[in-house]
Amino acid sequence: MLLIHCPYCEEERPEPEFRHAGEAHIARAENITELSDEEFERHFFIRSNPKGIAFERWRHMHGCARFFNAARDTLSDKFLVTYKIGTPKPDLSGEIRRK
Amino acid sequence: MVEIAHRTSPLEGRGFEGDGISLSVAKPASRLSLRAPEGSLPALSEALGLELPQRPKSTSTKGNRAALWLGPDEWLVIDEDGADLMAICGKIPDLHSAVDTSHRNVAIEVSGARSADVLSAGCPQDLSLARFPVGASSRTVFGKVEIILWRRDEQTFHVECWRSFSAYGFDLLEAAAREAE
Numbered sequence: 367m368l369l370i371h372c373p374y375c376e377e378e379r380p381e382p383e384f385r386h387a388g389e390a391h392i393a394r395a396e397n398i399t400e401l402s403d404e405e406f407e408r409h410f411f412i413r414s415n416p417k418g419i420a421f422e423r424w425r426h427m428h429g430c431a432r433f434f435n436a437a438r439d440t441l442s443d444k445f446l447v448t449y450k451i452g453t454p455k456p457d458l459s460g461e462i463r464r465k
Numbered sequence: 466m467v468e469i470a471h472r473t474s475p476l477e478g479r480g481f482e483g484d485g486i487s488l489s490v491a492k493p494a495s496r497l498s499l500r501a502p503e504g505s506l507p508a509l510s511e512a513l514g515l516e517l518p519q520r521p522k523s524t525s526t527k528g529n530r531a532a533l534w535l536g537p538d539e540w541l542v543i544d545e546d547g548a549d550l551m552a553i554c555g556k557i558p559d560l561h562s563a564v565d566t567s568h569r570n571v572a573i574e575v576s577g578a579r580s581a582d583v584l585s586a587g588c589p590q591d592l593s594l595a596r597f598p599v600g601a602s603s604r605t606v607f608g609k610v611e612i613i614l615w616r617r618d619e620q621t622f623h624v625e626c627w628r629s630f631s632a633y634g635f636d637l638l639e640a641a642a643r644e645a646e
Contacts, residue, residue: 367589374537375521375603376521377521380589381589382606383589383605383606428604428605429536429604429605430521430539431535431536431539431604432536432537
């Protein structure tokens, strides 16, 4: 079982308390009515799904119930870092280069 | 003539006594699901007569009333004397949301030397005293249901679960209590 660090509970908690909640840092268009169908499709459906380090939203569903962001390696399923919603993407260039 | 509905517990008559473990159904209590921003906390704390805790996994108690930290702006307030918590919060003009959940939850008291072991049959959290000390509380899972776990003393846990899940929760606790004997 994975232990995931919840930035709101400030400790590692067991995986069954968490839910995956899609890709993180997706900017919602401010002028959504002006988007073309193709642009809307890209915004709404198309996700990066990388092999390696992915930035994801997770929710501590059965804990504090808060959404937070996480950088997870999709190859090893290792969580590199978790951080609160609203904080900028951490710099993981060192980790990515190492791959 | 006013007819008053008779309150029945889904765990009526349930209980278990084993070697180092005792399961019992807690008495009905008033419960409040409270959400509030930081600015409203002093007024709410004063009205409720206890400090709403702000540290993760912490609780505060005063007499038979307790406030359990559930999230950064969320608490479960339990009053075992059945006080009208909604009326207390209703007098506070500061921004908050209070929902009476007294009848939604059922509580099970798990006590005895083996209480942490029995709970560990379904709860994935580390329940050692170092990681889950006396007074700690947390929303978590037990088997397939969500519970709120509160360690009232070294060997006593208070388990809050939703009414319709409580039969499952009690069955699993009882099975774990029997198995480990």
